[in-house]
Amino acid sequence: MNFELLELREDRIRYLLSGVSAAFANGIRRACMSEVPILAIDEINLYDNTSVLFDEQIGLRIGEVPLVADELDLFSQPEDCQCGGTGCPGCRVDFMLSKEGPGMVYSEDIQFTDPGVRPAFDKIPLVILGEGEKLVMEGYATKRVGKEHSKWQAGTLCGYKNLPSITVSEACDGCGKCVEACPRDILVIEEGRAKATNILECSLCKLCVGACEAAAIDLKPIHDSFVVSIEGSGSVAAKDLVARAVDEIKMRALDLDSKLAELS
Ligand code: SF4
Ligand code: SF4
Ligand SMILES: [Zn+2]
Incomplete structure (x- = not known):
């Protein structure tokens, strides 16, 4: 090769x-x-939404915002976490968003409790708020893979x-x-x-x-x-994305190898 x-x-x-x-x-x-796991906003609690968009549309948009984590490998996927998937700092990171119009709500308005986690791009427009309109929510991001939902698609x-x-x-x-x-x-x-x-x-x-x-x-x-x-969403550098993809394939191959060895 x-x-x-x-x-x-x-x-x-x-x-x-x-x-x-x-x-x-x-x-x-x-x-x-x-197959490359990254963080994406998974659940939200919407306290106030007087914007022109339905709650579901807001949820869809915020879920698709690519996130960067300085220490991505420190997060586990929920099913692999020591908490058993119920939710802990090892498998989820909380955020808040609170904005009042007039003005555009941008991705940079999503504030994570972990300073090492942030949107990959600051100026992704989410919704425009008119005078007196509000958008207030909190929620959390989890680490999963693209085959579960496109919002976790690193490539x-x-x-x-x-x-x-x-x-x-x-x-x-x-x-x-x-x-x-x-x-x-x-x-x-x-x-x-x-x-x-x-x-x-x-x-x-x-x-x-x-x-x-x-x-x-x-x-x-x-x-x-x-x-x-190969083009990335912004969550992982393109070079690292390919390296991580290859690691995932390698891990599966080794897993298959050991399972086959058990059979023989
Ligand atoms: S189109 Fe003309 S220039 Fe091109 S390969 Fe054919 S003969 Fe040659
Ligand atoms: S791009 Fe199309 S037209 Fe141009 S050389 Fe290749 S096959 Fe021929
Ligand atoms: Zn956990």
Whole structure:
């Protein structure tokens, strides 16, 4: 297996994975979306809501605010906690929100009792309050995984595509129709013949193949090479998200291994 880093930002990582099956690449993608535990607001008690939104809409919006925890690993998922899931500082973190209009209620107005926990972004608008309107609530966040609810989804836009192979035969007369047809500027004419430049950006749409009357373009996916793009919700840095996803898969594999060993 080969790994080549293509792009790294706080919220996004893109890499080329070669010498693996589609199931392997997809396993990491799926784990990023559904198996990496993070904090999200789980329960609220709404004491006052005179805004234009129903209580349920407020609850839905506040649940989807991504949260950052300085010490995420110190929190347990409720079912794994020593309290047995009834709720304690080891598996939940309380918050308050109290605001009176006029003005916008932003994510930064959610105040957690633990100073190490906060919304990932300050200015996510939740609801606009008119003169004298109020929003007062308290509640708590818990740590769970994305397969339980999208609000615990640490990876949001996660996808992969095969790396393409593009070759142009001697039948090419350099007419340039494929260059015009390509929406991603992959092809150029060099020395009278079409040539692929940045194949990492090719979407395998085949518009170039359709445009070529000389049938000079051979375009095919490389079946064991994948360009993987992982974008996080903001709760966990993209790099850590992939590392945590891989750890989750590894833990499951070890668990399976030991269960199989018990059987033999
Ligand atoms: S397959 Fe699509 S994106 Fe790729 S080179 Fe051809 S036209 Fe461009
Ligand atoms: S359309 Fe075909 S013949 Fe024309 S430049 Fe592209 S590959 Fe060559
Ligand atoms: Zn607990």
